[in-house]
Amino acid sequence: MRDTFVPDIVIKRLPAYLQVLNQMAKEGLHTVSSVALADRVGTTGAQIRKDLSYFGGFGKQGTGYSIYVLIEELHKILHLDKIWRVAVVGAGNLGRALTRYQGFANRGIDICLLFDNHPSLIGTKVDSLIIQHVDSMEKAIPKQNVKIAILTLPGEAAQSTAEILVKAGIQAILNYTPATLKLPKNVHVENIDPVLQLQRMMFYLEED
Amino acid sequence: MRDTFVPDIVIKRLPAYLQVLNQMAKEGLHTVSSVALADRVGTTGAQIRKDLSYFGGFGKQGTGYSIYVLIEELHKILHLDKIWRVAVVGAGNLGRALTRYQGFANRGIDICLLFDNHPSLIGTKVDSLIIQHVDSMEKAIPKQNVKIAILTLPGEAAQSTAEILVKAGIQAILNYTPATLKLPKNVHVENIDPVLQLQRMMFYLEED
DNA sequence: TAGATTGTTAATCGATTAACAATC
């Protein structure tokens, strides 16, 4: 079932479905139709049914989907049924804020490494995590078998640092820098430079 | 020319083009072909030419594009030829980090308002900005004619706060919360919950 | 049983790519 190719764009939507399903479970609901779920997510029933059908038939005609079952299946599909260790690279404002971010721990994300290259920061703590020098990444990352990194450095250092991360075994990078990273295709990069995100919306705003 | 419909997906790519063009200008280049630009952005020459053609013909056959001209045109198209004032709502770790973020000021973004609802924070400063109570948003936002807000609250408060923001005249929201906001279609929302971004990549990682 | 809703197929829509005449 997962052998058949699933388009990236489908994968991108699944976490949003999961998000709403979790919310619904919290509200005490047990069952949901594709249309009801779609209304909350902001899409259509047909699209949800199509997306889910790449992975199997989780619903019941006439009834819809068991919220509990669907959450469980989405967890399996997205590999969320384990805790992922993550390294934060760059201990500036943003890096420290993300390290402390409450939303990670209870959603299966464990920030376990924090790096910077600024001498005065090395050895200091952010909450209980000690800031290590970027030069120790190549050893520390494989040691803890970390596969995911969050990049919050100045743009100039992003490319070279990302290359070291890849050498250290990192397979996915959440890139908060403005840099357009050039990395092997097997490394997955999500770009979320806040400036770029804001610029995307400015087009739609009235100049005044 | 801008009267003809331009697909959202084209608009989304323009800030990335601009990003690379700025980089090239910094490197001292003056001219670039669609293919050379595409290589750096990670797309194809055809796509860049098609995207730009929605707005006019900025290139010269045989030569390519003037980097200077293209940067200027993209600024005009995306409405980046002015400074945009932005409100940050939520003065937790992330909100404070974004308020202090160096990358905003030199790219035309002015964080001029910061709100929270936690009594002990009201009146305290983040850099030179005073944290105000969320109840004062409805007055303070129109007063400064702010159209863009960054949401960094706990998910539970996101929807109701966003509705107040819309009433206050906000037209674009950069949403860092896990909430799926339901707002009038004329309000532009970009969702960048870091957890969702990470989950999108976990699908592609080997379970081990 | 009658009503509701799935999973899937076929039809439609939109986006990307290829190709090339125009021209710098």
Add this chain to the structure above:
DNA sequence: TAGATTGTTAATCGATTAACAATC
């Protein structure tokens, strides 16, 4: 002039939507 590269059209590809038989 010859070579390079644009802007655009047509062809291809992929994603969304509509429709409905199957069935709970």
